[in-house]
Amino acid sequence: MAHPEETASLSRTPEGHPELKGGKVGVVLANLGTPDATDYWSVRRYLSEFLSDRRVVDYSPWLWQPLLQLVILSRRPFASGKAYRGIWNRERDESPLLTITREQTDKLATELGRLYGDWLEVAFCMRYGNPSTESVLKRLQAQGCERIVFFPLYPQYGSPTTATANDQAFRALMKLKWQPAIRTVPAYFDHPAYLEALSASVREAYAAATSRPEVLVASYHGVPKRFLDEGDPYYCHCRKTTRLLQEQLGLDDDAIVTTFQSKFGPEEWVGPATVEHVAKLARQGVRHIAVVSPAFSADCVETLEEIEEEIRGAFLDAGGETFTYVPCLNARDDHIQALTAIVERELAGWL
Ligand SMILES: C=CC1=C(C)c2cc3[nH]c(cc4nc(cc5[nH]c(cc1n2)c(C)c5CCC(=O)O)C(CCC(=O)O)=C4C)c(C)c3C=C
Ligand SMILES: [Fe+2]
Numbered sequence: 384m385a386h387p388e389e390t391a392s393l394s395r396t397p398e399g400h401p402e403l404k405g406g407k408v409g410v411v412l413a414n415l416g417t418p419d420a421t422d423y424w425s426v427r428r429y430l431s432e433f434l435s436d437r438r439v440v441d442y443s444p445w446l447w448q449p450l451l452q453l454v455i456l457s458r459r460p461f462a463s464g465k466a467y468r469g470i471w472n473r474e475r476d477e478s479p480l481l482t483i484t485r486e487q488t489d490k491l492a493t494e495l496g497r498l499y500g501d502w503l504e505v506a507f508c509m510r511y512g513n514p515s516t517e518s519v520l521k522r523l524q525a526q527g528c529e530r531i532v533f534f535p536l537y538p539q540y541g542s543p544t545t546a547t548a549n550d551q552a553f554r555a556l557m558k559l560k561w562q563p564a565i566r567t568v569p570a571y572f573d574h575p576a577y578l579e580a581l582s583a584s585v586r587e588a589y590a591a592a593t594s595r596p597e598v599l600v601a602s603y604h605g606v607p608k609r610f611l612d613e614g615d616p617y618y619c620h621c622r623k624t625t626r627l628l629q630e631q632l633g634l635d636d637d638a639i640v641t642t643f644q645s646k647f648g649p650e651e652w653v654g655p656a657t658v659e660h661v662a663k664l665a666r667q668g669v670r671h672i673a674v675v676s677p678a679f680s681a682d683c684v685e686t687l688e689e690i691e692e693e694i695r696g697a698f699l700d701a702g703g704e705t706f707t708y709v710p711c712l713n714a715r716d717d718h719i720q721a722l723t724a725i726v727e728r729e730l731a732g733w734l
């Protein structure tokens with residue numbers, strides 16, 4: 384077995400001793416996760432892992448688990464499975480979130496490889512489903528990563544997203560006798576390169592729109608209002624993102640609004656709700672809108688299905704005429720440049 388002092392000089396490893404690798408730095412992009420397939424059991428397995436996470440639903444498990452397992456998971460996988468089937472990447476037989484996260488990782492690896500050579504290993508993992516956080520961290524360690532930059536891909540910090548991604552990474556390290564050193568990347572909604580990429584994506588969508596949008600709806604995934612009262616800064620980070628985006632784009636106050644989507648369960652969530660707000664705008668006479676979703680770094684069921692189908696439908700049914708969806712930053716070059724700049728900042732002292 385390896386003794387710590389042996390790493391100081393790998394060449395002194397005694398004969399017959401397992402080969403020791405080391406000295407590398409790992410960069411891990413962490414996203415939420417997505418079902419492996421769209422059938423009832425695959426979606427149920429994914430939703431059960433997701434909704435059993437106490438960072439996401441923090442009710443007492445004694446009350447929540449019977450309700451989740453017996454009531455919610457007997458019905459919701461059918462509706463969610465249908466939504467996933469509508470957006471599925473049939474060519475690769477996988478969810479778009481997985482395809483896009485892989486593409487982001489490959490492009491980031493190319494860029495970081497160009498800058499720093501092959502002592503950096505770049506990989507991605509998911510909080511729920513595959514590839515699991517534990518399997519990826521173990522693989523990187525086996526590849527010689529003694530230090531890891533762990534990067535939850537959420538521009539705004541949220542306890543149901545950023546915190547649980549980090550929790551899962553540290554849970555995986557709990558099982559190791561010899562942990563790598565790990566740095567977690569903070570919220571980056573105010574990083575200049577991220578804001579530049581986000582505003583460029585909106586400018587491009589406005590230039591391509593058949594009628595110039597009168598209002599830009601910045602629609603974020605919602606959270607229970609109680610989370611804000613309990614100290615989660617997510618709502619404030621979302622409001623700040625919109626304000627910074629407004630400044631970048633030079634929009635008047637009535638030409639941009641913050642809304643929240645994807646409400647789940649009976650509790651009060653932060654608002655206004657996107658689906659209701661777009662219908663209200665149409666009833667007030669607004670005919671052309673654009674929707675951008677800055678809480679998602681990759682297009683997923685919440686954007687491709689909920690925004691593109693449900694929210695678009697609500698606006699058009701209420702009298703709206705043109706609905707422009709601004710895609711997530713996905714694997715755009717300026718997004719990869721922003722992610723590279725953030726990773727470089729977090730690598731300080733490790734280079
Ligand atoms: C109590 C429920 C939920 C909270 C709180 C929540 C917060 C939250 N989620 C994201 C990002 C994503 N959520 C996605 C899907 C999704 N979210 C919930 C529930 C809560 N999310 C459910 C049940 C689902 C599954 C889909 C469905 O059945 O409706 C996704 C997409 C995953 C995909 O596979 O495409 C993302 C991304 C954020 C940013 C957030 C708050 C901080
Ligand atoms: Fe969610």
Ligand SMILES: [Fe+2]
Pocket residue numbers: 645684685689
């Ligand atoms: Fe949704």
